[in-house]
Amino acid sequence: MLKGHRTTARSFLIALLAAGSLAGPAEAAPPDRIVFPVVGPTRYTNDFGAPRGARRHQGIDIMAARRTPVVAAERGRVRIHRGSRSAGCMLYLYGVSGTTYLYIHLNDDLTMRDDNRAADCRFGVAFAASLRNNQIVDAGRLLGFVGNSGDARGIEPHLHFELHPNGRRAVSPYKWLLNGRKQLWTTRTEVAAARVGVHGTLTAVREHAVRLAVTMVGVNPGPRSYWRGRDVRIGYGDEMVVERRSKTGEVTVASLEEAVPGERVSIWTEVIEPTLASRLAAPRVLVATRILLLGKD
Numbered sequence: 001m002l003k004g005h006r007t008t009a010r011s012f013l014i015a016l017l018a019a020g021s022l023a024g025p026a027e028a029a030p031p032d033r034i035v036f037p038v039v040g041p042t043r044y045t046n047d048f049g050a051p052r053g054a055r056r057h058q059g060i061d062i063m064a065a066r067r068t069p070v071v072a073a074e075r076g077r078v079r080i081h082r083g084s085r086s087a088g089c090m091l092y093l094y095g096v097s098g099t100t101y102l103y104i105h106l107n108d109d110l111t112m113r114d115d116n117r118a119a120d121c122r123f124g125v126a127f128a129a130s131l132r133n134n135q136i137v138d139a140g141r142l143l144g145f146v147g148n149s150g151d152a153r154g155i156e157p158h159l160h161f162e163l164h165p166n167g168r169r170a171v172s173p174y175k176w177l178l179n180g181r182k183q184l185w186t187t188r189t190e191v192a193a194a195r196v197g198v199h200g201t202l203t204a205v206r207e208h209a210v211r212l213a214v215t216m217v218g219v220n221p222g223p224r225s226y227w228r229g230r231d232v233r234i235g236y237g238d239e240m241v242v243e244r245r246s247k248t249g250e251v252t253v254a255s256l257e258e259a260v261p262g263e264r265v266s267i268w269t270e271v272i273e274p275t276l277a278s279r280l281a282a283p284r285v286l287v288a289t290r291i292l293l294l295g296k297d
């Protein structure tokens with residue numbers, strides 16, 4: 001989607017020289033599994049190397065809704081860049097593996113329209129409100145938000161994501177994206193605790209866990225994101241409240257034994273700390289306190 005990154009390679013080298021690349025192993029490889037850099041539904045193809053004018057595309061364009069959270073692919077140091085004509089609002093992540101990641105076209109819009117009203121790449125708009133230049137961040141940490149700043153103005157919001165092993169020339173991040181660890185949810189600001197609501201279609205109840213194909217996740221406090229069919233397993237204890245809502249909206253006490261695969265359910269977790277494991281919805285980390293059975297459509 002990017003017409004050209006004439007300045008990206010050069011500014012990358014300048015930034016490397018300016019930052020002094022973060023000390024990593026001399027010939028290290030990127031992690032086998034990075035954290036997927038966008039939290040929420042995305043679309044992408046392997047458009048690395050595709051012609052962009054006289055140059056070739058140096059990254060992959062990950063299409064996502066404007067303001068979708070963007071997160072750290074691995075632990076590393078962040079360098080913030082503002083106002084590049086081609087890249088717009090961007091940041092570099094110097095990963096501890098020695099890999100450098102570029103996050104390009106971060107959000108510069110104050111509304112959900114393509115208004116460019118925050119062209120100065122503000123914190124809380126382009127970058128996470130609490131992020132600081134040179135900060136060391138953990139894998140999966142909120143960095144910023146998807147947008148279409150720079151020469152992506154006027155086209156669909158996306159994250160232009162580059163991966164440079166050993167801080168050298170870019171390679172296609174495609175296989176790392178396919179194998180990436182996808183966080184189910186995140187928050188838009190740093191909070192100590194959050195409660196997650198997961199909505200979807202029940203697939204099974206067994207081994208003290210509810211399995212469902214997720215359609216929507218809401219975080220309190222935080223954003224909603226809509227997924228299509230992502231499988232999640234959420235544990236529960238004896239104290240979980242089970243209720244059923246009828247077609248007429250009446251809510252009654254129910255039992256999990258009457259839950260039917262294929263019916264819609266809403267599940268709320270206990271208040272949890274937003275750790276990487278809880279955001280990845282790793283097995284036995286999310287625990288439900290309430291489930292609402294909604295029946296089949």
Ligand SMILES: [Zn+2]
Pocket residue numbers: 001002057059060061160161
């Ligand atoms: Zn691009």
